[in-house]
Amino acid sequence: MAGQRSRQSLVGTSCVGLLLGTAALMWSPMAEAQGTFSPALQVQQVQPRSIDRSLEGMRKGVLTRALNGTAWIDGRTYTLTADTLVENRNGRRLQVKDLRWENIQFRVEYWLDGSQISQIVIYFPE
Helix, strand or coil: CHHHHHHHHHHHHHHHHHHHHHHHHHCCHHHHHHCCCCCCCCCCCCCCCCCCCCCCCCEEEEEEEEECCEEEECCEEEEEEEEEEEEECCCCEECHHHCCEEEEEEEEEEEEECCEEEEEEEECCC
């Protein structure tokens, strides 16, 4: 019985020593100066992309249909990938998967990357 208590004591003392040693290392001035440890969780926010109107090659047209990642503009067919940036005239972000229209006529501005649209602004009627 005495042997069991001293083993428990030894394990408890070892755990406390390990925790104290780790805490001392994490909050030491040297570790903080290196920026490797921080007691506070750091979260880096990613700003959502928005239409870059400074890109060259902007085209204008009329969107007449959009379905399953394909857009029909001025009688031509273009691919919209999952990362195609789509916004309305006010800058509100739209998801490619939500673009499901037929027999419409929305004015658009768009930029191509090969045969794919990299970004598009849709002007919905007011």
